[in-house]
Amino acid sequence: xxxxxxxxxxxxxxxxxxxxxxxxxxxxxxxxxxxxxxxxxxxxxxxxxxxxxxxxxxxxxxxxxxxxxxxxxxxxxxxxxxxxxxxxxxxxxxxxxxxxxxxxxxxxxxxxxxxxxxxxxxxxxxxxxxxxxxxxxxxxxxxxxxxxxxxxxxxxxxxxxxxxxxxxxxxxxxxxxxxxxxxxxxxxxxxxxxxxxxxxxxxxxxxxxxxxx
Amino acid sequence: xxxxxxxxxxxxxxxxxxxxxxxxxxxxxxxxxxxxxxxxxxxxxxxxxxxxxxxxxxxxxxxxxxxxxxxxxxxxxxxxxxxxxxxxxxxxxxxxxxxxxxxxxxxxxxxxxxxxxxxxxxxxxxxxxxxxxxxxxxxxxxxxxxxxxxxxxxxxxxxxxxxxxxxxxxxxxxxxxxxxxxxxxxxxxxxxxxxxxxxxxxxxxxxxxxxxxxxxxxxxxxxxxxxxxxxxxxxxxxxxxxxxxxxxxxxxxxxxxxxxxxxxxxxxxxxxxxxxxxxxxxxxxxxxxxxxxxxxxxxxxxxxxxxxxxxxxxxxxxxxxxxxxxxxxxxxxxxxxxxxxxxxxxxxxxxxxxxxxxxxxxxxxxxxxxxxxxxxxxxxxxxxxxxxxxxxxxxxxxxxxxxxxxxxxxxxxxxxxxxxxxxxxxxxxxxxxxxxxxxxxxxxxxxxxxxxxxxxxxxxxxxxxxxxxxxxxxxxxxxxxxxxxxxxxxxxxxxxxxxxxxxxxxxxxxxxxxxxxxxxxxxx
Numbered sequence: 001x002x003x004x005x006x007x008x009x010x011x012x013x014x015x016x017x018x019x020x021x022x023x024x025x026x027x028x029x030x031x032x033x034x035x036x037x038x039x040x041x042x043x044x045x046x047x048x049x050x051x052x053x054x055x056x057x058x059x060x061x062x063x064x065x066x067x068x069x070x071x072x073x074x075x076x077x078x079x080x081x082x083x084x085x086x087x088x089x090x091x092x093x094x095x096x097x098x099x100x101x102x103x104x105x106x107x108x109x110x111x112x113x114x115x116x117x118x119x120x121x122x123x124x125x126x127x128x129x130x131x132x133x134x135x136x137x138x139x140x141x142x143x144x145x146x147x148x149x150x151x152x153x154x155x156x157x158x159x160x161x162x163x164x165x166x167x168x169x170x171x172x173x174x175x176x177x178x179x180x181x182x183x184x185x186x187x188x189x190x191x192x193x194x195x196x197x198x199x200x201x202x203x204x205x206x207x208x209x210x211x212x213x
Numbered sequence: 214x215x216x217x218x219x220x221x222x223x224x225x226x227x228x229x230x231x232x233x234x235x236x237x238x239x240x241x242x243x244x245x246x247x248x249x250x251x252x253x254x255x256x257x258x259x260x261x262x263x264x265x266x267x268x269x270x271x272x273x274x275x276x277x278x279x280x281x282x283x284x285x286x287x288x289x290x291x292x293x294x295x296x297x298x299x300x301x302x303x304x305x306x307x308x309x310x311x312x313x314x315x316x317x318x319x320x321x322x323x324x325x326x327x328x329x330x331x332x333x334x335x336x337x338x339x340x341x342x343x344x345x346x347x348x349x350x351x352x353x354x355x356x357x358x359x360x361x362x363x364x365x366x367x368x369x370x371x372x373x374x375x376x377x378x379x380x381x382x383x384x385x386x387x388x389x390x391x392x393x394x395x396x397x398x399x400x401x402x403x404x405x406x407x408x409x410x411x412x413x414x415x416x417x418x419x420x421x422x423x424x425x426x427x428x429x430x431x432x433x434x435x436x437x438x439x440x441x442x443x444x445x446x447x448x449x450x451x452x453x454x455x456x457x458x459x460x461x462x463x464x465x466x467x468x469x470x471x472x473x474x475x476x477x478x479x480x481x482x483x484x485x486x487x488x489x490x491x492x493x494x495x496x497x498x499x500x501x502x503x504x505x506x507x508x509x510x511x512x513x514x515x516x517x518x519x520x521x522x523x524x525x526x527x528x529x530x531x532x533x534x535x536x537x538x539x540x541x542x543x544x545x546x547x548x549x550x551x552x553x554x555x556x557x558x559x560x561x562x563x564x565x566x567x568x569x570x571x572x573x574x575x576x577x578x579x580x581x582x583x584x585x586x587x588x589x590x591x592x593x594x595x596x597x598x599x600x601x602x603x604x605x606x607x608x609x610x611x612x613x614x615x616x617x618x619x620x621x622x623x624x625x626x627x628x629x630x631x632x633x634x635x636x637x638x639x640x641x642x643x644x645x646x647x648x649x650x651x652x653x654x655x656x657x658x659x660x661x662x663x664x665x666x667x668x669x670x671x672x673x674x675x676x677x678x679x680x681x682x683x684x685x686x687x688x689x690x691x692x693x694x695x696x697x698x699x700x701x702x703x704x705x706x707x708x709x710x711x712x713x714x715x716x717x718x719x720x721x722x723x724x725x726x727x728x729x730x731x732x733x734x735x736x737x
Contacts, residue, residue: 058681058714059663059735060661060663060717060736061715061716061717062736064662064663064737065662068662088606095663096663096734097663097664097666098625098662098664099633099637099660099663099734100625100626100627100636100637101633101637101660102659102661102662102664102737103625104627105659110624110627113624113625114610114642115623115624115639116613116617116621116622117621117622119618127613127617131609131613134606134608134609136605136606189716190713190714190715191685191711191712191715192715194715
């Protein structure tokens with residue numbers, strides 16, 4: 001018995017052994033405003049300085065409501081989160097017009113909104129990368145038609161460089177494609193309610209949540 | 214003018230004050246209260262030969278012609294041409310018949326103005342006050358420069374020698390008021406008046422044509438037997454002003470120093486322009502970029518030494534054949550750092566197509582303005598204290614605009630308006646400095662995060678609106694009935710609805726006869 005526990009300790013000291021929970025306390029996340037979700041995210045919130053992917057089939061099922069409390073906190077005058085000044089929130093190639101009165105109802109600081117409508121996908125990626133690495137944008141939301149593995153890696157690097165938060169909205173078909181995102185979330189819904197699945201979470205575990213938003 | 218009226222005006226002479234004897238200042242300005250008046254001395258440079266001299270050297274047989282009622286007539290002839298009998302007023306053909314080797318040139322007012330401006334910037338070395346007083350007159354205030362340039366005579370000699378060296382034949386005059394100096398120069402008097410008390414005596418004998426008054430006034434004055442300024446000054450003030458306008462009286466008063474004559478001084482604009490000539494035709498884009506960077510660095514040095522910045526720069530890429538390719542860059546605020554310009558240039562250069570190889574590159578700076586220095590931040594608050602921003606929002610916006618286009622990059626703002634489609638507006642990022650809307654309307658009901666550009670008509674099944682399935686109403690109605698004062702009034706009942714796929718929609722039913730259902734947004 002005595003001998004067994006010492007061998008376990010020895011094994012645990014081996015740096016080649018990877019333990020799932022070891023990174024969980026690495027970086028504190030930005031609280032999402034939804035307690036149920038925060039519990040399942042490593043660091044207790046949205047991972048910052050990284051890429052988050054949200055897979056949605058339809059618009060209007062709560063994909064923006066999921067982000068609104070966090071975006072409101074980032075753009076607030078005195079956020080105490082990341083920036084000496086309130087951070088900008090860039091919307092790159094949104095599918096519709098983000099409606100300012102509604103954003104205001106959610107507490108978003110409208111003077112910090114930047115909407116970019118690029119002509120094609122390469123221009124969109126370029127704009128997103130510029131905004132992410134500039135260091136002025138606290139969050140960059142983008143709606144790419146396709147996002148290749150390499151492109152997602154570039155976005156991830158740009159987000160790290162500018163300590164910004166990239167959020168890419170993608171169709172559910174992208175589920176099988178590889179991605180460099182730190183967090184991948186799928187949002188499904190029907191008339192009964194929504195189902196949020198954490199597909200990939202760096203330093204966390206996959207989970208399925210119901211009716212978060 | 215009839216003799217009867219002439220007599221009447223002469224009769225008035227006896228009971229009215231004449232121009233010369235009126236001395237109103239003594240009453241208006243008590244000496245004790247005013248600061249000592251700064252003595253001014255105006256140096257007038259009048260260039261009667263400017264049309265001729267602006268276009269080329271005056272030492273050959275040349276004439277400048279002007280189109281007068283369809284006939285080219287000689288405006289000015291050079292000395293050589295004049296010695297052959299060419300005179301101003303002749304037709305160009307007559308002049309050519311007199312002197313077949315004559316060079317005939319059309320008058321160019323642009324060249325004259327450019328010559329005058331270059332002369333003005335040359336004169337700026339003598340004083341800080343240089344004014345334009347007509348198409349061929351420059352006025353320089355020299356009272357403050359006399360000591361530096363060794364007295365009036367020496368300064369006058371220096372200016373005269375400089376003018377002659379540049380090929381201008383000028384008529385110079387010095388007087389304490391700008392108008393007196395101008396009139397004396399136009400009259401061809403080499404006058405040099407230092408004391409205001411002597412102005413009247415000097416002007417008295419000047420003929421009327423020196424005054425640049427309209428021809429009709431000069432003619433009626435001549436008709437009254439008035440030939441020079443001295444005669445004018447003997448006329449009664451009230452009658453003179455009534456007959457020829459108060460402006461003429463004002464001019465006389467200003468010339469004599471009775472009334473102040475403020476002038477705005479001219480500054481030479483500082484523009485940067487530099488060329489880079491290639492040794493051979495070049496189409497290597499990397500090399501061209503390096504050349505552009507070199508030019509931007511010299512622009513930076515130019516601006517840095519003057520503490521200036523510019524908001525625009527223009528690159529011209531010259532080709533052996535065909536017109537030059539232009540590339541202009543804009544910046545949100547006055548900028549001089551070459552790095553920032555180079556950043557913008559690189560973005561635009563990627564999209565630039567050069568039709569053929571380049572033989573020269575020119576960089577021109579836009580209008581310059583004083584730069585506003587920003588003080589560095591002492592400390593950052595927040596967790597990532599001391600983190601350095603790579604570039605500011607304006608820089609990011611400039612970069613995005615350079616690539617994506619001005620129309621595609623914007624901020625947003627709300628508008629106090631109940632109609633949903635008018636409750637917001639896009640906001641230009643760089644120009645629009647209005648931060649907050651004047652007032653906002655707090656609407657009680659929830660608004661959708663996504664807005665459709667136009668409401669879309671929904672199909673209806675047994676009274677239920679359809680959008681990927683039958684809609685179920687969650688909330689509503691919210692009645693909006695407003696905008697009756699213009700063409701786009703609305704009468705609508707808005708509802709929040711959900712479809713079988715779980716999409717939350719913002720729909721409305723118009724309250725007109727059709728009562729159609731429309732989709733206006735998604736709740737996101």
